[in-house]
Amino acid sequence: MAYQSELENLDEDGYTQLQFSSRGITKRPVSSEKGVLSSSCPPNWIAHENSCYLFGTPLNSWNGSKRQCSQLDSYLLKMDSSKELEFIVKQVSSQPARSFWIGLSRPQAEGPWLWEDGSKFSPDLFEIRSTVTQENSSHNCVWIHGRIIYDQLCSVPSNGICEKKLSI
Numbered sequence: 001m002a003y004q005s006e007l008e009n010l011d012e013d014g015y016t017q018l019q020f021s022s023r024g025i026t027k028r029p030v031s032s033e034k035g036v037l038s039s040s041c042p043p044n045w046i047a048h049e050n051s052c053y054l055f056g057t058p059l060n061s062w063n064g065s066k067r068q069c070s071q072l073d074s075y076l077l078k079m080d081s082s083k084e085l086e087f088i089v090k091q092v093s094s095q096p097a098r099s100f101w102i103g104l105s106r107p108q109a110e111g112p113w114l115w116e117d118g119s120k121f122s123p124d125l126f127e128i129r130s131t132v133t134q135e136n137s138s139h140n141c142v143w144i145h146g147r148i149i150y151d152q153l154c155s156v157p158s159n160g161i162c163e164k165k166l167s168i
C-alpha cells in the first residue's frame with residue numbers, strides 16, 4: 001500500500017512530489033493500535049476491536065432502526081463474543097433509562113432467533129429473556145436494557161445500536 005502511493009507521487013521524470021496535504025496525517029500522534037482504529041470511526045461512533053458502534057439511533061421500531069443503521073452503512077448490532085457482549089453491556093449500562101434494539105429477530109414466535117446476516121443466535125453467548133404473556137406471543141425482536149436482553153414487540157419505538165466493521 002505504501003509502495004503504491006509512493007509510485008503515485010512520482011512525476012514524469014521520476015522525482016517525488018511533495019504532498020503537503022498528507023503532513024497532518026503523518027504527524028498525528030498514534031499511541032497504540034487502538035488509537036489508529038478509533039480514528040477511522042465516524043464522529044460519535046465508538047471503536048472497539050474491529051468495529052465501530054453507534055449507541056442510540058432515534059426512537060424507532062426494530063425495522064425502522066434496522067433501516068436507520070443501513071442508511072449509515074451499518075447494521076443493527078451483532079454480538080459474536082463474550083468480549084463484545086461485555087463492551088456493549090458496559091456502554092448500555094451507562095444509560096440505564098434506555099433500551100436499545102440489537103440485530104436479533106425471528107420470523108415467527110417458534111422460529112429460531114436470527115442475526116441480521118441470517119446466522120443463528122447461539123444461546124451460549126447470552127440468554128434472551130422472554131417477556132411474552134399468554135395473550136401476546138409476538139415478541140419477535142430483541143433489545144438490551146442494562147445487562148439484560150429481552151424479547152419485545154417489534155413495533156415498540158426504541159433506540160438502536162448500529163455496528164460497522166472497520167476496513168483494515
Ligand code: MG
Nearest residue numbers: 078079080163
Ligand atoms: Mg459485532
